[in-house]
Amino acid sequence: MKQxxxxxxxxxxxxxxxxxxxxxxEQMNFRMNGSPEVRKTSTPRKYYVALASAxxxxxxxxxxxxxxxxxxxxxxxxxxxxxxxxxLEEMLIHYNNYEILHIEExxxxxxxxxxxxxxxxxxxxxxxxxxxxxTKYGWEDPAEGGEYAIIDQTYISHEFISxxxxxxxxxxxxxxxISSDIxxxxxxxxxxxxxxxxxxxxxxxxxxxxxxxxxxxxxxxFEIHGLTRDGQIIYSIDTLFAFGNSPVLEEVNxxxxxxxxxxxxxxxxxxxxxxxxxxxLLDLSPISIAxxxxxxxxxEEWELQxxxxxxREDVRRIDKEEYFRxxxxxxxxxxxxxxxxxxxxxxxxxxxxxxxxIYGQKWGFQMVQENDGSWAVAFVPLQ
Numbered sequence: 157m158k159q160x161x162x163x164x165x166x167x168x169x170x171x172x173x174x175x176x177x178x179x180x181x182e183q184m185n186f187r188m189n190g191s192p193e194v195r196k197t198s199t200p201r202k203y204y205v206a207l208a209s210a211x212x213x214x215x216x217x218x219x220x221x222x223x224x225x226x227x228x229x230x231x232x233x234x235x236x237x238x239x240x241x242x243x244l245e246e247m248l249i250h251y252n253n254y255e256i257l258h259i260e261e262x263x264x265x266x267x268x269x270x271x272x273x274x275x276x277x278x279x280x281x282x283x284x285x286x287x288x289x290x291t292k293y294g295w296e297d298p299a300e301g302g303e304y305a306i307i308d309q310t311y312i313s314h315e316f317i318s319x320x321x322x323x324x325x326x327x328x329x330x331x332x333x334i335s336s337d338i339x340x341x342x343x344x345x346x347x348x349x350x351x352x353x354x355x356x357x358x359x360x361x362x363x364x365x366x367x368x369x370x371x372x373x374x375x376x377x378f379e380i381h382g383l384t385r386d387g388q389i390i391y392s393i394d395t396l397f398a399f400g401n402s403p404v405l406e407e408v409n410x411x412x413x414x415x416x417x418x419x420x421x422x423x424x425x426x427x428x429x430x431x432x433x434x435x436x437l438l439d440l441s442p443i444s445i446a447x448x449x450x451x452x453x454x455x456e457e458w459e460l461q462x463x464x465x466x467x468r469e470d471v472r473r474i475d476k477e478e479y480f481r482x483x484x485x486x487x488x489x490x491x492x493x494x495x496x497x498x499x500x501x502x503x504x505x506x507x508x509x510x511x512x513x514i515y516g517q518k519w520g521f522q523m524v525q526e527n528d529g530s531w532a533v534a535f536v537p538l539q
Contacts, residue, residue, distance in 0.1 A: 239266055239288065243295050247288070248272075250472060257365055258357045262325035265289040268298075269330065269357060269365065280502065281306045283365065285317060285330055300324055303536060304331075305508070305520060311335045311391040312382050316372070329354075329380075330367035337390060338382035341366040346377040346394070412493030412514040417451055418444075425451055432463040434530065442499045442523045442531040446509055449533050450491040466524040466532040468505075474535050490514075490538070494521055507531070 239259070248254045251272035258269040265288050272282055286301030302317035314331035329343060333356075343352035357365040372378055382391035417425060421444050424436050428448070437445055445464065452461040462476055490513050497511030505525035512518050522534035 239290075239295055244268065247286075247298060251284075255359065257359055260367075262287070262369075264323050264325070265295075267325055267328065269367065271359075280506075281332075283313070283315070283330070283332055285315075285328060285367070287325055289323060300326065302328075304538075305522065306332060306334070311338060312341060312366075312380060312393070314380055314393075325369060327372050328367060328369055329372070329378075331365065331380075333364040333366055333382070335382065335391070337384060339385040340383040340387075342381045342383055342389075343368060343370060344379045344381065345372070346379060410514070411496070412512065415447075415450065415492045415495055417447060420444075421447055421451075424448065428460055428463070429457060432460065434526075434528065437530040437532075438528065440530070442507055443495070443497060443509055445531050446494050446497075446521055446523065446533065449537075450494060453491060464533050465535055467526060468524055468532075471524055472535055490517070490519075491521075497521070499523070506534075 244256065247268075248256075248270065251270070254270050254272035256268065256270045260267045260269070267285055267287050269283075269285050272284065273280065282303050282305045284301060284303035286298035288298050289296045300317070300320055302315050304313060304315040306313055311334055312331055313334060314329060317326045317328045317330075319326040331341070333341060340356075341354045343354065344350065345352070352368055352370050354366045354368040357367065359365070370378075377394060380393050381389045384390055421440070424440065425448055427433065427436055440448075449461060449464045452458075452464065458480065462479060466473065493513040494509055494511045497509040499507055499509050501507045507523045507525070509521040509523065510518065511521065519538055522537045523531050524534045526532050
């Protein structure tokens, strides 16, 4: 076979001098004995592009999750204004014909303002506010709140809720604007003359309500003023938190302090202390039973006091354990004066006692007629 010139040149014998042969041999020995050179392979640029793209996608997913779900304390895991409607309905299921007026977001939950009718046939509007706390487990059942019935008020109604623990958003003062002549409600602290503005709520039917979270102490007297559109005061009332005491108001209605049981009431009271017997209440008037309740409060006979509440299953009731754990008992001076009150039969087994206490405050004390015909105290009786 005929070879190409290239291959022919390879077959030619190469003649080197002794020095050239020695130099070539040294180079071969050096290469064979030297450390092998390690070459680093460079990553192709396309892999860097793919890696950067993946990182960008990951951050686009992660950043919104961090923003929407920041690390929170154990008291809260969701925005407070996102309480599910069905959870609210579950909490209000026992209230007749209720209407949610407003949901106010607070630091550790929400305060729900609502109204309901506390009777099925003779409708008496009751205005309520309850604190619903949010934890990492969800929305708890309300443990704090207050309410009052709209009965004899003609201008402004009001209610005061005090805090019972550190997580509470209270104190809260709230009420209803009843008179059409009143455009705004203003609170004023008596001692410091500090004015406190209030927020207004308008229901779907156009009814007007008001509220304010005010730093008012239990022993602090304050005024509530109803103002016209041009700022003139046409209604004022001096009031005090019902569970406090103030020497400023002691002389307003001193006759209210003359509280004592009659001989008949005292005899029944002593028997009830040894063992509760519902039959002993059958012949007593609603005011007499209310007086037994006040006496039990004054003597700190808490078991007897609880027994004097209604047993009817169709009205609002509070479990005994929860009652002793959560309830705040009113000061006796707030209840003194009920002995001179007037009982109003509201029909359908409901009634209330209107009276003026030692501070000059006008109150309604709610009563419920039991199935045996006797009268009992309604839970949260002061209205």
